[in-house]
Amino acid sequence: xxxxxxxMAAALFASAAAAQNSTRSITQGRAQTIVENLFKCPNPGxxxxxxxxVGRITATDGTVWTVPADVEFGKQPPAADLFNECNxxxxxxxxxxxxxxxxxxxxxxxxxxVTAWIMSDNYFELWVxxxxxxxxxxxxxxxxxxxxxFRVRKPATYVFKxxxxxxxxxxxxxxxxxxxxxAGDGGLVARFSDGTVTDSSWKAQTFYIAPLAKPEDVIEKGxxxxxxxxxxxxxxxxxxxxxxxxxxxxxxxxDDWAKAGFDDSRWPRAFEYTxxxxxxxxxxxxTRFPELFEGARWIWSSNLVFDNLVIARKMVK
Ligand SMILES: [Ca+2]
Ligand SMILES: [Ca+2]
Ligand SMILES: [Ca+2]
Numbered sequence: 001x002x003x004x005x006x007x008m009a010a011a012l013f014a015s016a017a018a019a020q021n022s023t024r025s026i027t028q029g030r031a032q033t034i035v036e037n038l039f040k041c042p043n044p045g046x047x048x049x050x051x052x053x054v055g056r057i058t059a060t061d062g063t064v065w066t067v068p069a070d071v072e073f074g075k076q077p078p079a080a081d082l083f084n085e086c087n088x089x090x091x092x093x094x095x096x097x098x099x100x101x102x103x104x105x106x107x108x109x110x111x112x113x114v115t116a117w118i119m120s121d122n123y124f125e126l127w128v129x130x131x132x133x134x135x136x137x138x139x140x141x142x143x144x145x146x147x148x149x150f151r152v153r154k155p156a157t158y159v160f161k162x163x164x165x166x167x168x169x170x171x172x173x174x175x176x177x178x179x180x181x182x183a184g185d186g187g188l189v190a191r192f193s194d195g196t197v198t199d200s201s202w203k204a205q206t207f208y209i210a211p212l213a214k215p216e217d218v219i220e221k222g223x224x225x226x227x228x229x230x231x232x233x234x235x236x237x238x239x240x241x242x243x244x245x246x247x248x249x250x251x252x253x254x255d256d257w258a259k260a261g262f263d264d265s266r267w268p269r270a271f272e273y274t275x276x277x278x279x280x281x282x283x284x285x286x287t288r289f290p291e292l293f294e295g296a297r298w299i300w301s302s303n304l305v306f307d308n309l310v311i312a313r314k315m316v317k
Contacts, residue, residue: 024225025063025250026215031055031170034066038073038139046085048282052140055169057248065250067170068208069163069309071139072125078137079126079146082117082292083285086138090284094291100147105133111153114194117292119145119285121187121278123163127258129156140165145285155317157260158196162188162300162310171246172210172308181243183211185234185304187278188312189286189296197296202314204270204299206307210248213240218249223266225251227306233277237305257311264313270299277304 035054055067080102081089091097104113107128118124118134122141126134126148134148164186167174176182190198206225209218219226231237240246256262278298280287301307 023251024215024218024220025059025061025065025252027057027059027065027170027248027250028246029057029170029244030168031057031065031067033169041086041138041142043086043088046142048141048143050141050165050167050174052165053169057170059250063250063252065208067248068166068172069161071123071161071163072132072135073123073139076132076135079118079134079148081137082145082147083288084137084144085142086144092288094289097147097289097292099149102147102149105131105148105150107131107133107150107156108153109151111151112194113149113151114192116148116150116190116192117145117289118148118190119143119188119283119293120162121185121283122165124188125161127159127161128152130256130259139163143283143285145289155315157313157315158192159258160188160190160312161258162186162312164308166308170210170248171244172208172248172306181239183237183239183305185278186300186307186310187273187298187304188300189293189298191293191296192316194316196314196316198270198299198312199297200269200272200299202270202299202312203264203267204301204310204312205264205267206301206303206310207251207253208248208309209250209303209306210308211240211242211246212249212306213242213246215247215249224268224302225249225307227303230303230306232271232302233273233304234279253311260315262313267313268302270312271302273298273300273304
């Protein structure tokens with residue numbers, strides 16, 4: 001009897017913990033700015049410059065969230081540039097780009113060296129087996145791309161933390177397409193020299209969803225945080241007109257999300273997107289180098305517009 005009680009208690013505790021992970025936390029309105037701008041572009045001639053601010057907002061359940069995300073930007077040097085107008089690194093071809101003088105980050109001294117070419121809308125961090133390997137050089141815009149090298153033993157787990165940055169903190173909106181209140185969109189494309197490419201074989205989970213007319217627009221199906229009925233890409237995504245009164249839904253990231261041992265088996269698969277879905281005009285860090293990204297697909301969670309903080313994971317053999 002005692003054993004049975006203990007087993008039941010353990011089962012209850014486990015299900016409570018599982019429920020906790022997928023419990024939504026709801027905020028409404030604009031966050032308070034805590035960092036005015038993470039990044040200042042040293043080239044005034046670079047196009048499409050936006051302020052990369054960070055905010056803080058308290059949810060109805062008392063949880064305090066950092067928006068658009070807690071990031072490591074500035075805590076170590078950024079990744080080497082493939083293309084970066086702010087650093088006037090603008091090679092015209094893959095041959096001219098070379099290897100970008102990227103340093104090799106060692107995870108395993110007896111491992112193989114892997115090179116990665118990465119472009120994200122807007123911000124990425126690359127973690128390999130739980131170790132931070134690369135930080136995007138530009139958190140919001142101009143759009144840039146990176147060359148990253150690391151030494152690792154296989155199998156290894158590649159993990160991206162991805163942020164679709166925002167101008168209206170806490171609400172996932174920006175000035176765009178002639179509108180003051182426009183929901184921006186995300187995207188990641190990467191190819192690795194070991195043959196790994198971003199595609200739907202990756203897992204992708206979303207942790208911050210906005211702007212929403214109502215929190216119920218996020219429908220939970222197991223570990224899916226589904227907003228597909230709102231439209232998944234521009235121009236099909238429905239722009240809510242709630243503006244300052246819009247809601248956001250947040251989920252706590254599991255503590256070990258970057259680690260190889262984290263169980264992502266119940267996470268949704270990554271969704272693939274086309275160049276047109278993402279809108280690659282103006283993304284020369286990608287369009288100039290078709291050879292470097294050959295075979296790689298743009299990926300994100302199921303909603304390219306409303307999902308603003310995404311973790312993408314892939315175990316590589
Ligand atoms: Ca970037
Ligand atoms: Ca967005
Ligand atoms: Ca974006």
